[in-house]
Amino acid sequence: MSLELQQLVLDILDKESEIKDTRTIIFPGESKPATSQDAQLLIQGALNSLLSREIILYSTQEILAYDLSTEGAQLAEQGSHEARVWAVLPLKGQGNGMSIKDLRQAVGDESAKIGQGRAFKSGWIGKEGDNLVKLIPSIVDATREELIEIKNTGTLKAGEKSLAELRKRKLVVQKKLLWFSVQQGLHFSTSIEKPETDLTSEMLATGAWKTSNFKKYNFDADGAPPNGGALHPLLKVREEFRNIFLEMGFAEMATSQYVDSGFWNFDTLFVPQQHPARDLQDTFYISDPVESLPPPREYYEKVKEVHTNGGFGSIGYRAPWQPAESQKLLLRTHTTSCSSRLLRQLATRKGGFKPVKMFSIDRVFRNEAVDATHLAEFHQVEGVVADYGLTLADLIGFMQTFFKKMGISNLRFKPAYNPYTEPSLEIFAFHPQLNKWVEIGNSGMFRxxxxxxxxxxxxxxxxxxxxxxxxxxMIRYGINNIRTLVGHKVSIEGVEKSAAVRF
Ligand SMILES: N[C@@H](Cc1ccccc1)C(=O)O
Structure with a gap:
């Protein structure tokens, strides 16, 4: 329809150079002008399309008009309440009149109620004893006539007063009527060419773009809402952890080294050089380059000494030291390598040591067989507190506050082993759905x-x-398979099930 209408508008404009009032347009196949508001809106669609190509110009005209309400439309059809009351009553002097009960039955409760009052006031009806009679043999139902006039013309010749009265009676409503005045535009032509919307590689190759007519870009149009752009669940939960740490007065530490040396990832943490975790099976070693730059000499010597011969009350591991182990390049297996760097910085800073509370949330890598609960790379959330005279009770207290802010208040601690902490505690929380204690973290006091x-x-x-x-x-989002978090969703039933019980 729009294309047909566009053509019609152009043909009229071609003949008459201007359309003063679009309500004069006769639609194809019709005999009368399309004056209705719906028709004008259709025309507006066609005009907008022509306007965007500057084929025409148009201005919008607006008038206030009146329309019948549902009740008004009903009265226009059946007659006003008062006229209906008058119509059913017998004329005075012919019989005994009609009881109110019978009137209600004849015209319905509503018409009987409203119509009686108005008919009395106009002197159309009167009483004969308890009954009602009509007083005059004929009436003019002015209300109905006015309503019909409004329905046909959108207004009343009789003027404002009658209109106001009908609006007060909620028989008519006001509405805006639109129509348009149209002129020829800059690129006026009577043939509608569908302009190109895309510049294709073919057009570029053939040179067709030079003569193509492109649709003007509409910078005011609302774009299609993109359905992407949401934060990944891991990022959302990371933000929650970050906020908990910040609330507790922690600052974030630097974690930029994905690739680190055996020295920082293991040696500085007093992880023995023969520890199984260093094994190729658990750690990704870098093959090119194989070696890191040498570690800070003086510190390196101290670390080596404590490993091999002990010190500070320790007898050390008393195992041969292999410098090559320290300089192996690897993908860090935990963010505790970053905590170690941070602590060394604190120890050597110019103004001397100051107590700190720091945290990190970042990626770590372990050469593990991937299954529903393990990935070869994942993220660690780590908190570190350094101060004079801290005790195990402080650690437990910190963890209780921290996990409480995550909504976990029922904690248990189990002695554990880390090469770098003593005592070490595994943290367990009661999982109400699984109805059992599950491990949620690892902790300890650095040695x-x-x-x-x-x-x-x-x-x-x-x-x-x-x-x-x-x-x-995974718990927050009800995900059973960790692989769901990193791309393709694998849903092998057995895997999903075992993941669910393992938490
Ligand atoms: N690095 C430990 C976590 C930990 C951090 C700090 C102290 C104690 C433990 C792990 O990978 O599980």
Whole structure:
């Protein structure tokens, strides 16, 4: 229809150079002009399309008009309430009149109620005893006539007063009527060419773009809403953890080294060089380059000494030291390598050691067989507190506050082993759906063998705790298979099930 209408408008404009009032347009196949508002809106659609190509110009004209309400439309059809009351009553002097009950039956409750009053006032009806009679043999139903006039013309010749009265009676409503005046535009032509909307590679290759007519870009049009752009669940949960740490007065530490040396990832943490976790099966070693730059000499010597011969009350591992182990390049297996760097910085900073609370949330890598609960790369959330005279009770207190802010208040701690902490505690929380205690993190007080070679004062205690970002994210979003978090969703039933019980 729009194309047909566009053509019609152009043909009229071609003949008459202007359309003053679009309500004069006769639609194809019709005999009368399309004066209705619906027709004008159709015309507006066609005009907009022509306007966008500057084929025409148009201005919008607006008038206030009146229309019948539902009740008004009904009265226009059946007659006003008062006329209907008058019509059913017998004329005075012919019989005994009609009882109110019979009147109600004849015209309905509403017409009987409203119509009686108005008919009395106009002197159309009167009483004969308890009954009603009509007083005059004929009436003019002015209300109905006015309503019909409004229906046909949108207004009343009789003027404002009658209109106001009908509006008060809620028989008519006001509405805006639109129509348009149209002129020829800059690119006026009577043939409608469908303009190109895209510049294609074919047009470029053939040179057709030079003569093509392109649709003007409409910078005011609302774009299609994109359905992407949401944050990944891991990022949302990371933000929650970050906020908890910030609320507790922690600052974020630097975690930029995905690739680190055996020295920072293991040696500084007093992880023995023969520890199974260093094994190729658990750690991704870098093949090119194989070696890191040499570690800071003086510190390196202290770390080596504590590993091989002990010190600070420790007897060390008394195992042969292999410098090559320290300089192996690897993908960090935990963010505790970053905590170690941070602590060494604190020990050597110019103004001397100051207590800190720091956290990190970042990616780590382990050479693990991928299954529903394990990935070869995941994220760790780690908190570290360094201060004078901290005790195990402080660590437990910190973790209780931290996990409470995550909505987990029922914690248990189990003695565990980390090469770099003593005592070490695994953190368990009660999972109400699984109805059992599940491990949610690992923690401990860093050993003197780790802290003292760094040069931290001997009465400084450091404790830390760590957990994965993936596990709480999976719980929060009801995800059973960790692979769902990193792309393709694998849903092998057995895998999903075992993942669910393992939390
Ligand atoms: N690095 C430990 C977590 C941890 C951090 C700090 C202290 C103790 C433990 C892990 O990978 O699980």
């Amino acid at each position: 003197p063998e780790m802290l003292e070679p760094m040069g931290l004062p001997p009465d400084v205690r450091v404790h830390g705790w760590g957990l994965s970002l993936e596990r709480p994210t």
